[in-house]
Amino acid sequence: MIVVSGIRKSLRTGSTTVEILKGIDFTIARGEFAAIMGASGSGKSTLLGLLAGLDNPTSGTVTLNGTAISNLAEDKLAQLRGRTIGFVFQSYQLIPTLTALENVMLPYELNGSPNVAGEANGMARARQLLSAVGLDSRVDHYPVQLSGGEQQRVALARAFILRPPIVLADEPTGNLDTANGSHVLDLLLHLNRVEGTTLVLVTHDPVLATYAGRRITLRDGLVISDETQVPAQHTPAGA
Amino acid sequence: MPSLSYPTAARIASRELHSSRGKFTFVILSVAIGVAALTGVRGFSSAFRATLLLRARSIMAADLSARTNVPLTPYQQSALSDLTSSGASETTVTESLSMASSATSLDPLLVSLKAIDPAKYPFYGDVVLDPAMPLTQALSDHTVAVGEDLLLRLHLKVGDSIKLGTQIFRIAAAVVDEPDRLSGSFAAGPRVLLTQTALDSTGLVSPAARVSRRYLFKLPPAKPGQALSDDAVAALKAKVDSLLPEAQVSDYREANPALTRALDGATGLLSLMSLVALVLGAVGVAMAMRAHLQQRLDSIAIMKSLGAGSSQIMKIYLLQTVLLGLAGGVLGVLLGLGVQLAFPLFLAKLLHLTPSFQINSHAIAMGLTAGLLTTLLFTVPTLLSVRNIRPILILRRAVDSGDGTFFERLSRNLSSYLLQLLAGVVIVGALVALAARVSDSSTVGLVFGGGLIAALVLLYLVARLLMYALRLFLSATRLHLPSSLRHGLANLYRPGNPSAALLAALGLGVMQIAAVYIVQRSIVSEMHVAVSENLPNIFLVDMTTDEVGGVRTLLAQQPTVRGTPELLPVVAARLVAINRIPAAQLEKKRGFGRSLQGLSLTWSPTADAPPPGDKVSSGQWWTAKQAMDSKLHPLVAIDKNRAARLNVRPGDTLTFSAQDEAFTATVSALFEADSRHAYSRADFVFPQPVLAGLPAVWYGGVHCDPASTAQLRRALYERFPTVTVIDVAATLETVRQVLLQITYVIQFLAAFSIFAGIVILASAIAGTRYRRIREVVVLKTLGATRARIATIFSVEFAVLGLIAGITGLIFANIMGRLLLLRQFHFDYHFQPWLNISAALCVAALTVAAGWLASHRVLGQKPLEVLREE
Secondary structure (H helix, E strand, O other): OEEEEEEEEEEEEOOEEEEEEEEEEEEEOOOOEEEEEEOOOOOHHHHHHHHOOOOOOOEEEEEEOOEEOOOOOHHHHHHHHHHHEEEEOOOOOOOOOOOHHHHHHHHHHHHOOOOOOOHHHHHHHHHHHHHHOOOHHHOOOOHHHOOHHHHHHHHHHHHHOOOOOEEEEEOOOOOOOHHHHHHHHHHHHHHHHHHOOEEEEEEOOHHHHOOOOEEEEEEOOEEEEEEEOOOOOOOOOOO | OOOOOHHHHHHHHHHHHHHOHHHHHHHHHHHHHHHHHHHHHHHHHHHHHHHHHHHHHHOOOOOEEEEEOOOOOHHHHHHHHHHHHOOOEEEEEEEEEEEEEOOOOOOOEEEEEEEEOOOOOOOOOOOEEEOOOOHHHHOOOOEEEEEHHHHHHOOOOOOOEEEEOOEEEEEEEEEEEOOOOOOOOOOOOOEEEEEHHHHHHHOOOOOOOOEEEEEEEEOOOOOOOOOOOHHHHHHHHHHHHHHOOOOEEEEHHHHOHHHHHHHHHHHHHHHHHHHHHHHHHHHHHHHHHHHHHHHOHHHHHHHHHOOOOHHHHHHHHHHHHHHHHHHHHHHHHHHHHHHHHHHHHHHHHHHOOOOOOOOOHHHHHHHHHHHHHHHHHHHHHHHHHHHHOOHHHHOOOOOOOOOOOHHHHHHHHHHHHHHHHHHHHHHHHHHHHHHHHHHOOHHHHHHHHHHHHHHHHHHHHHHHHHHHHHHHHHHHHHHHOOHHHHHHHHHHHOOOOOHHHHHHHHHHHHHHHHHHHHHHHHHHHHHHHHOOOOOOOEEEEEEOHHHHHHHHHHHHHOOOEEEEEEEEEEEEEEEEEEOOEEHHHHHHHHOOHHHHOOEEEEEOOOOOOOOOOOEEEEEOOOOHHHHHHHHOOOEEEEEHHHHHHHOOOOOOEEEEEEOOEEEEEEEEEEEEOOOOOHHHHOOEEEOHHHHOOOOOEEEEEEEEOHHHHHHHHHHHHHHOOOOEEEEOHHHHHHHHHHHHHHHHHHHHHHHHHHHHHHHHHHHHHHHHHHHHHHHHHHHHHOOOOHHHHHHHHHHHHHHHHHHHHHHHHHHHHHHHHHHHHHHHOOOOOOOHHHHHHHHHHHHHHHHHHHHHHHHHHHHOOHHHHHHHO
């Protein structure tokens, strides 16, 4: 469960201070799929960063599965992030010097996991995930040797390797063409279903948001609507 | 928290290294050049120094010599034996005057006897005999070796006999050269070399006889194959000094002050160069690692977002640094060994001097450790900055400088700075320790380390200040400047550009390189004066006042004689009172013994200046007017060592007695004598009128072409048979050659260090090219031509180089002046044109390095980079 209460965030750039989030409250239940929407500059990415503990709020708290993360020490936060949250970014964010398999294995190597014991099991899980995203034959390729869609699929596999209870995705299809975007979305929804995770998706694409059970809309750093909806059924591309 | 395993960390580290081979080649080269300079300079200089010191020792034939006219007491004798039983070797050289006669000549001849133990003497150097044979073969209880002049004067040849005292000896060989001729006594009469037993058998050495003894000592090296440390010699000197208070104790360093001074200067300079090479290498690494981490911000942020802690990421980069340091260290050690191996080969032909080359495991270990340690030390602040990289970077590129109240930010900054400060303290501490180790002196280490930090802080502040001034200048003039110039200047202070750091690094590098050059130049130019060819190499002893004019004329007629001969009168006298306290009382109180008798007094050839070679060290030399009045108010100048032994200062009065005439003179100055000049034979210099009328014996020194000394000797024997001629041309030629060799070596090594420094700095500049790629792409996309971009960069680099050059040179002159005057005791002269051209050179080199490095960046296609975004 994610509990956000009274979150504010200001940024200082040089001598000016800009208030990006002006007081946000909401709760996302376990297993829920929520989409956070808003125009460019509305504060969605900043909010996602705060949910993931990538940054500290100026005020307010974020609680993940009962742990208040807002004022945790950096290393504790890193540990919590590694075990609790899976990440999917718009620009994939793979480590260029590691192969697809090594990129997927990285969170395991950094954090270990009670859910995935042993080096061999970690490797088996990574391979299984890569196979699930259709990259059996590309495990030893470097990011630069993969297409955008393939890189994002590697990123999806990496997000799920530790069986995190929460997956956060930031415009996961934003950099992809329609076919690839649809494929990635399909995989994300499938893995979410199979792994039973809480999924928070940040997007400015209204169509993408229709697949979520809840839609939170931001404007100028404030929540302007928070509504539950019946998720649309996703039809995989080419289906 | 589970830790990232070392294999995984190593894999990530090595992949990154592999993916940026080009850049890391620079880093490895920086370390390698630093380490190569360190091991090469250090290893070679220690081998070279050992070889040279051996030559310096040969001038004394020992490490230490104690000369005394007083026989040893039984206690002193046994204490000396204790010294030798503790490892030091000792041999006694007895010198005395006597008459020698032969069957072929009726007139006996005054000869200077030198009794030695041929099994031990000389400890260093060789006695050259004609016909060539070892001393042990030439000298026995019934045979002697004699100077060639004795053979000439007594009309003898090798194989004939001479009579000394009551004994007859066969002449086994002629003495061509003695290593310690310069440091022995310059007694009148040709040389007769014999064994101690032979001397005893002549019956000439009675307790009342005037005999001078030199006790020569040789110390064993601390470990086989290792050079003897100066400390060990100093310790022995202190022991012998306290044991024989009446003796004149000097070590090999004092035997030829010019040579040891040059060696000290060279050694100090070599230490400095080693340190400079080390620090420059480290600066290169620090700059490269900084650029590298800047590029890796994204990867670090990704890893942090995946749950990596700062310590895990630091582990990766620490491993990377260790790998780089090791690779650079190994390459550097190999290069250094190559330098050591190649240089002597190159010099052997030129200088006939081959320092023995040996792979010194100590130097290798030292080079590796120094390379690794400095690499790690200088990357610590950069590695610590990993903690400040925030994972939010992957979502938002422009990361704010922190939020919260002013005090919250302040406390955050302080805690971050505290760690950096701690790291700084550790770095300075380790650097000082390393510097002390490299230079073998904790003082040099402290001064260098402290000076380096002070200079770095000042340079950084100056750089910041200049950036600020530049900004003000630009905002005032920006519309009036051409756009390329404006853009280039603006580049210097834009956020993210490491201008201040690069300026500090460049300035520091320029400072060190220029300091090495300034110090080297001054030492070399002074050494060139020292090797000037007009120093006396033939000494004349025992001329009468009547003969002096004739000798002067004869010397003037010789085409092989160069410069003006130094001819000085010596009046024998004794000191009867110091500050009106009679000598008898003084002898009792201070134990002066015979040191108040048999003094040599002289007068200066010019009325108001010291004689050639003497330099006033305290007090004031008399004026021409004072000299004229000196018959009424006698003045005297004293050699400063003699003054120290007599405990007199300027203003004290000394009463002398010569030929039963007593006169009291006021000490007006103390001087430092140069043993290479004839005047160094007299410790007391007066204005001429004081000594006028007293009987004087003349001594002289003249420079003759070393190849023609035999000719000159012969000419002198023919016209002035009673004048003793001492030929030290061979020894002086050795000294001259050694000094020349030192100048060659330090010039070569300085050039090597300077070249290494330039390469390292160039690579530091080159390291900044990666941050330029994006800028070039944007400019190209907006329509900028290559020429325009190159102009912008040139302006930026030229200004950077010029500022770094000027600030670096200012500090270099300060550092060079301090080192030359305080540490090495050489002269410092500011060279305006040298400095101006050096500053321009730095600017030109910076532009060239920047150009070379940016060459590929300029050719980059915009889309290649944009696609990676």
